[in-house]
Amino acid sequence: MNHSVLQSASIPDEVLIHNILAGEQRLFENIIRRYNKRLYRIGMSILNHEMEVEDAMQAAYIKAYEHLADFEHRSSFGTWLTRIMLNECIALKNKKQRLKIMEEKHPQNSGSMTTPAHLLLNKELSAVLETAIAGLPEKYRTVFVLREVEDLSVRETAEILSLQETNIKVRLNRAKSMLRENLHGYVKETVYSFHLTRCDRIVRQVFKSLHIDYPSDQA
Numbered sequence: 001m002n003h004s005v006l007q008s009a010s011i012p013d014e015v016l017i018h019n020i021l022a023g024e025q026r027l028f029e030n031i032i033r034r035y036n037k038r039l040y041r042i043g044m045s046i047l048n049h050e051m052e053v054e055d056a057m058q059a060a061y062i063k064a065y066e067h068l069a070d071f072e073h074r075s076s077f078g079t080w081l082t083r084i085m086l087n088e089c090i091a092l093k094n095k096k097q098r099l100k101i102m103e104e105k106h107p108q109n110s111g112s113m114t115t116p117a118h119l120l121l122n123k124e125l126s127a128v129l130e131t132a133i134a135g136l137p138e139k140y141r142t143v144f145v146l147r148e149v150e151d152l153s154v155r156e157t158a159e160i161l162s163l164q165e166t167n168i169k170v171r172l173n174r175a176k177s178m179l180r181e182n183l184h185g186y187v188k189e190t191v192y193s194f195h196l197t198r199c200d201r202i203v204r205q206v207f208k209s210l211h212i213d214y215p216s217d218q219a
Helices: 003-007 013-021 025-047 050-066 077-105 127-134 138-149 154-161 165-178 184-190 196-209
Strands: none
Touching (some): 013 025, 013 077, 025 077, 025 138, 025 196, 050 077, 050 196, 077 154, 127 138
């Protein structure tokens, strides 16, 4: 992580966005590092596949950067970015489902393309927590991750998922009742961990796609 990122850690999103649009493109690294963990957790709650989640994250950051001038501040930047990530995940999931249907219709063409997702899951995740959360139906799992892991408010979660706040509360309660009693105390520290090496990789890949020089590459 470069020194400028450490210095900019407390700068509000709005100020970073203003400066990025004014020509300080490298400041987008601060945005990426600030939201990497959230986007990763949300992606895992939907796709449950590390490589696909990283692909969705890169696509979301690139789309956010390319449309940064269109951000109207009607909601928080974090909510806006999270919604972009959610849409990328849903699109990727729908694409996978279409491919699965095609493979089922034409099994001779499927070969060895499909790889069991659990073989690619982060080995550092707690097996108990991973299994418990992965076992939730997606509509409950996503609400649980947004509310309990990411600490988003009911309003923010409802806005991201385009649901009524009452529905968010009902789904969260249902998710909790489906999880083991002792799960809640461990979630924040252990589930869907996002380490610095992965964070660095996402930053580099997004900057490469956007043709922005990565600071540490200038040495």
